[in-house]
Amino acid sequence: MGSSEWSHRSDSFWSNDNVAETGCLSIIVLGASGDLAKKKTFPALFHLYCQGFLPPNEVHIFGYARTKISDDELRNRIRGYLLGERSSSPSEDVSEFLKLVKYVSGSYDSAEGFQLLDKEIAMHEISKSSQEVSCRRLFYLALPPSVYPSVCRMIRKYCMNKYIRYFPADLGGWTRVVVEKPFGKDLDSAELLSSQIGELFDEPQIYRIDHYLGKELVQNLLVLRFANRFFLPLWNRDNIDNVQIVFREDFGTEGRGGYFDEYGIIRDIIQNHLLQVFCLVAMEKPVSLKPEHIRDEKVKVLQSVLPIKDEEVVLGQYEGYRDDPTVPDQSNTPTFATVILRIHNERWEGVPFILKAGKALNSRKAEIRVQFKDVPGDIFKCEKQGRNEFVIRLQPSEAMYMKLTVKQPGLEMSTVQSELDLSYKQRYQGVMIPEAYERLILDTIRCDQQHFVRRDELKAAWEIFTPLLHRIDNGEMKPTPYQQGSRGPTEADELSAKAGYVQT
Ligand code: NDP
Numbered sequence: 001m002g003s004s005e006w007s008h009r010s011d012s013f014w015s016n017d018n019v020a021e022t023g024c025l026s027i028i029v030l031g032a033s034g035d036l037a038k039k040k041t042f043p044a045l046f047h048l049y050c051q052g053f054l055p056p057n058e059v060h061i062f063g064y065a066r067t068k069i070s071d072d073e074l075r076n077r078i079r080g081y082l083l084g085e086r087s088s089s090p091s092e093d094v095s096e097f098l099k100l101v102k103y104v105s106g107s108y109d110s111a112e113g114f115q116l117l118d119k120e121i122a123m124h125e126i127s128k129s130s131q132e133v134s135c136r137r138l139f140y141l142a143l144p145p146s147v148y149p150s151v152c153r154m155i156r157k158y159c160m161n162k163y164i165r166y167f168p169a170d171l172g173g174w175t176r177v178v179v180e181k182p183f184g185k186d187l188d189s190a191e192l193l194s195s196q197i198g199e200l201f202d203e204p205q206i207y208r209i210d211h212y213l214g215k216e217l218v219q220n221l222l223v224l225r226f227a228n229r230f231f232l233p234l235w236n237r238d239n240i241d242n243v244q245i246v247f248r249e250d251f252g253t254e255g256r257g258g259y260f261d262e263y264g265i266i267r268d269i270i271q272n273h274l275l276q277v278f279c280l281v282a283m284e285k286p287v288s289l290k291p292e293h294i295r296d297e298k299v300k301v302l303q304s305v306l307p308i309k310d311e312e313v314v315l316g317q318y319e320g321y322r323d324d325p326t327v328p329d330q331s332n333t334p335t336f337a338t339v340i341l342r343i344h345n346e347r348w349e350g351v352p353f354i355l356k357a358g359k360a361l362n363s364r365k366a367e368i369r370v371q372f373k374d375v376p377g378d379i380f381k382c383e384k385q386g387r388n389e390f391v392i393r394l395q396p397s398e399a400m401y402m403k404l405t406v407k408q409p410g411l412e413m414s415t416v417q418s419e420l421d422l423s424y425k426q427r428y429q430g431v432m433i434p435e436a437y438e439r440l441i442l443d444t445i446r447c448d449q450q451h452f453v454r455r456d457e458l459k460a461a462w463e464i465f466t467p468l469l470h471r472i473d474n475g476e477m478k479p480t481p482y483q484q485g486s487r488g489p490t491e492a493d494e495l496s497a498k499a500g501y502v503q504t
């Protein structure tokens with residue numbers, strides 16, 4: 001930034017220490033009329049409210065979008081989505097929560113709308129003015145990325161938390177901005193977006209959300225890897241043959257064809273969600289659990305990924321995808337991809353990481369499969385012996401299980417493949433697993449950036465995929481058609497097998 005305009009900001013303020021985490025909180029959902037806002041953002045806020053994280057005497061929620069609707073119309077639009085799959089909250093909670101929600105209509109690039117928004121927020125802050133100096137403003141951009149730069153400019157110009165300008169830093173208060181994926185379309189566009197937003201906000205104010213980082217079993221990865229003696233000596237090329245990170249959906253692009261066709265499965269799922277999981281599986285042990293230490297390790301492993309080879313990629317497009325009127329008849333966009341990543345470092349040299357994602361497949365599932373090498377000098381050469389495999393199922397039905405060979409119970413000496421199974425529903429009965437968005441919004445309020453993507457991490461992620469994406473965009477690589485409800489192109493299974501994966 002370097003401009004004297006912002007010279008009031010002291011280093012100690014912008015470091016995360018000493019920032020007030022209590023006091024009046026305004027949460028502003030921009031794009032409040034949209035799909036993400038109604039299905040994910042407002043329900044996550046509602047569940048945080050029900051659990052006491054958004055006290056009604058401190059919090060106010062504002063929806064902002066161009067659509068001209070009243071407060072009540074917005075409330076009616078979101079009401080049916082608030083409970084989600086959980087029915088434990090009484091309907092009074094819904095009504096009480098909705099009283100906290102207001103709506104402001106305005107465009108994404110005009111002073112007028114944002115001045116009005118600022119006025120509404122300020123009125124709320126004044127009404128709860130016991131501690132003016134610690135007012136907090138959280139802007140959630142549930143919007144297409146094309147409008148991020150103008151929206152950020154408007155927030156910076158008209159809607160910043162005013163009090164921080166007049167009081168010493170340690171009196172607190174903050175403004176934070178949450179931005180959704182896709183953050184750019186390739187390396188250059190992402191870097192441009194990063195610098196546009198970076199001119200307006202400092203990195204500690206920017207929360208690039210990837211909701212996979214809020215999933216329970218993704219959050220468990222560091223604990224599993226670094227708090228268990230079982231895994232420490234085994235987690236390397238000497239013992240692991242291959243790793244698969246798989247995302248499947250059993251439905252197509254359903255109403256999002258226009259968006260999807262511009263991005264495709266690699267930008268929609270692999271470059272962000274699966275790559276974040278990849279980082280947590282493959283990175284070295286961080287110095288500590290401080291967000292910067294964790295993110296430093298993620299960047300390092302991303303930077304160690306070798307260029308992707310065309311022969312280690314299979315692309316697919318489900319039959320019927322182009323029937324969507326918002327998808328061009330000649331679309332070359334993949335709805336399925338298997339991509340093998342290889343890491344050039346001491347731990348992982350030679351181990352393929354098979355990242356696979358697809359829409360309109362035969363099941364809905366996201367899982368990590370760590371497959372171990374065959375036992376050397378094996379003395380049980382019988383048919384039923386499979387490889388050891390450690391499977392972490394992110395969804396549905398969170399679970400982790402270890403496939404291992406045991407003696408077949410009975411008089412005969414034969415072996416069988418069995419599982420050590422930790423299924424969360426059985427083991428943690430009655431424990432509610434929070435939705436990813438709920439957790440991540442709470443992290444944002446608490447100033448914890450551990451589960452958010454740092455700018456250099458994003459850059460490293462785009463560096464890996466940009467050459468491949470450009471080859472696809474230029475039509476140099478074409479997707480193979482596959483049937484809806486299938487496993488995807490058979491070539492993908494062949495590629496996994498060639499890379500070393502053995503069906504257990
Ligand atoms: P929508 O298409 O529903 O857009 C959200 C709102 O933005 C709309 O209600 C509209 O509000 C406004 N808007 C739409 N198009 C434009 C445009 N071209 N120019 C200006 N404003 C526009 O998006 P989603 O809610 O589905 O997604 C929002 C963000 O979240 C996106 O970045 C998306 O990639 C990301 N995301 C979405 C997920 C989902 O499940 N939907 C999942 C993960 C990420 P109005 O016209 O009233 O101003």
Ligand code: BG6
Pocket residue numbers: 211249268269366
């Ligand atoms: C979103 C993608 O980021 O993640 C969607 O844009 C996809 O295409 C969704 O359906 C999957 O999320 P989840 O949490 O249902 O696996």
